[in-house]
Amino acid sequence: MVEAVLIDLFSLPANLQNNIHGVLHSMLETIEKGSSIPAPFVYVMCCQRQGGKRNSEQESFLPALRDFQSLKERLEVVYALTTAAALYTIKQRLDEKDLSIIKVILPTLRKDLMKVYIDHLFTAVYQFEFEDLEVASDCKKLQVAEPQSEEQILPTQDVALIRNEIQMYLESLPSLNGELTILRSSLIPDDIFLHGFTTRTGGISYIPTLSSCNLFSSSKRRDPQIVVKENLRRLANAAGFNPETFHRVKIDHANAVCIMGKTEPDSYDGIVTNQKGVTIAAPGADCIPVLFADPVRKACGAAHSGWKGTLLGVSMATVNAMVSEYGCNVKDILVVLGPSVGPCCYKLPHESAKEFHRIDPKCVRLFDSASPYVDIRRATRILLESGGILPENIQDDSVTDQNHNITFCTACHPDKFYSHFRDGTNFGTQIGFISIKD
Structure with a gap:
């Protein structure tokens, strides 16, 4: 039974960037109708624009939430400069709540990349399932589709770049609970x-x-x-x-x-x-x-x-x-x-x-x-x-x-x-x- 839903809007197509609250509204509608448990925790990954103000960006999502009061307390939009930073932040939220079964809804082209990030940042304690996010025929919205069965193996250099991105992010984090002794x-x-x-x-x-x-x-x-x-x-x-x-x-x-x-x-x-x-x-x-x-x-x-x-x-x-x-x-x-x-x-x-x-x-x-x-x-x-x-x-x-x-x-x-x-x-x-x- 799914305990949390992760929506990856980190690399939205350009034609959808300006209608992000509409995109989210349609996504939440799909989740509310199709979820196996009432109002699961929902985390949305978004790319933070360089110099962008996080509060004003998050406020742009408020119109999308008005029809989903049951989700309002259980939804968080996470802005970050990199996928590693966004996913690690979401991992912290999952761990705070002791959640382990996660459905990931994401663009088909992002799936193989996301699996590499997940392999590095999570352990076998967690279970992931994937659904594809596709651009609808009118090119104005995204829709959830059955995952495509074909999986691609990323080139070694792409995996190395992802690993390097994660390492750089982790190196930037402050030490916790005092000095190293x-x-x-x-x-x-x-x-x-x-x-x-x-x-x-x-x-x-x-x-x-x-x-x-x-x-x-x-x-x-x-x-x-x-x-x-x-x-x-x-x-x-x-x-x-x-x-x-x-x-x-x-x-x-x-x-x-x-x-x-x-x-x-x-x-x-x-x-x-x-x-x-x-x-x-x-x-x-x-x-x-x-x-x-x-x-x-x-x-x-x-x-x-x-x-x-x-x-x-x-x-x-x-x-x-x-x-x-x-x-x-x-x-x-x-x-x-x-x-x-x-x-x-x-x-x-x-x-x-x-x-x-x-x-x-x-x-x-x-x-x-x-x-x-x-x-x-x-x-x-x-x-x-x-x-x-x-x-x-x-x-x-x-x-x-x-x-x-x-x-x-x-x-x-x-x-x-x-x-x-x-x-x-x-x-x-x-x-x-x-x-x-x-």
Whole structure:
């Protein structure tokens, strides 16, 4: 069932430009008669003339609305200089209302272009259907027609132009909810390594649970890859690394490790490198982003350690990869545990908690309950130390630094961090990143 209608009048034929309110009137009449739900939300995309006054342009639509009181509160005319700007504005309106099923009515010649914009600005959360907008035989009005089945594939250069237009628009947007903030550890020597853990501020993601520096895109969430890419560009600019040589783990909640420069596995939760200028990263939104640095052999690693990965020993698997690939001595490797859900908040079903209890009973609180509290950080530290990492070479602020300057509990600090545990399925993601300086 359609939840919103988008009418694309961005590129009206010249003979219809001067009768735009008449065009809209006929369109609204069609929608009101044919819509599957009463008075859906209607958004109209129009091209804003350079130097044009938005208020006076919008007022020109008032005559078209007089006969459609049921739509008056549900219709918005969006003027913008580019299609990207207009469509992104409409996406914000859809997201505010949690709408996902959209009918797009547009000129036949615009359909293939619009599909490229939609592919870049939306995710699989949204469903689109299309109807064609055709010039009637009298050439004085537009009419809705069944969509033509033939689809054209746009030339590569046209797709590149659209992508560039979107990127330029996103780059022009102001940062939301404060400045971009990077947390750094004093344990990792900054004359050899560039590293940090991100917080949630300083990006352009606007959905509350993703706002604002979300760094992971998923088909199940509303933040598209191109927005995440812009957040990453801003992070790279602030941190001083090249976003084009950035590599993030491909999460599987297991213990596979990717060796940079070798064949990349289909999925992996650890990644290591000794290449300068390559930035590697692990995400976390309750799971621990763990960073590894060997200042002697000049090698580094990153791991994503959720409860499953912790039990499977992903952190030691990353250490072992550094030892076997780069000749690192386990006693030289420094390990920093990033922001993650703390034992204050994190619960697991009893069967899963049993596995942590086997590692150390102190990893579990209220063990006899149906959902005990679990300390995945303590379990990670114990497994690292049993693998030969020196206790003094592990930073976990819940133990080593009462000021908690790195290992915050993500669930306890909604102003600073994303949390799947706290925010539900449409959650944002922060990362830990590291690279070897040139």
